[in-house]
Amino acid sequence: MKALLGYSYGNLDDMREMIVHPNAVLGLSDGGAHCGAICDASIPTFMLTHWTRDRTRGAKLSLPWVIKAQCADTARAVGLHDRGLIAPGYRADLNVIDYDALTLPAPQLVSDLPAGGKRLVQRARGYVATMVHGQVVYEHGEPTGALPGKLIRGAQALPAQTIRTTQRY
Numbered sequence: 001m002k003a004l005l006g007y008s009y010g011n012l013d014d015m016r017e018m019i020v021h022p023n024a025v026l027g028l029s030d031g032g033a034h035c036g037a038i039c040d041a042s043i044p045t046f047m048l049t050h051w052t053r054d055r056t057r058g059a060k061l062s063l064p065w066v067i068k069a070q071c072a073d074t075a076r077a078v079g080l081h082d083r084g085l086i087a088p089g090y091r092a093d094l095n096v097i098d099y100d101a102l103t104l105p106a107p108q109l110v111s112d113l114p115a116g117g118k119r120l121v122q123r124a125r126g127y128v129a130t131m132v133h134g135q136v137v138y139e140h141g142e143p144t145g146a147l148p149g150k151l152i153r154g155a156q157a158l159p160a161q162t163i164r165t166t167q168r169y
Contacts, residue, residue: 013058019051019069020061027074039120042104044070049102063099079155089159092134095127102126 029043051061075084107122130138133148
């Protein structure tokens, strides 16, 4: 029940305990494409703003730890072995963030699905640019029209340079 409530003792200490658990996956979120009751799209931004910068009651998490948890650890957990690190051979999917300006406005309910279906949309401010495969796809929260991504199915192989390095040991 703690995971559903998260604030049962008037603080987020139980949530922090779950977040730092080695089996937790922090980088997954729901973009709000299909839900009218809950939208988890803000989780990555909330991790950066609340847990590393704004928390005043209880221990914060370090920015490097949160970035690693949301990038490298999440990619590894879902089998995307060619992502999550800035290293030769890895995909260049990056966010350029104005950390001090990073904020989460209130979610908005929009009716833009077929037959007037509703969904919650969570925007964020402070993301300067989002790059996928080296191309800018969002700039200051607005899409650029570039669509370099593609649908992937299943685990992705380690970059060739990593495989050769690993085989030496």
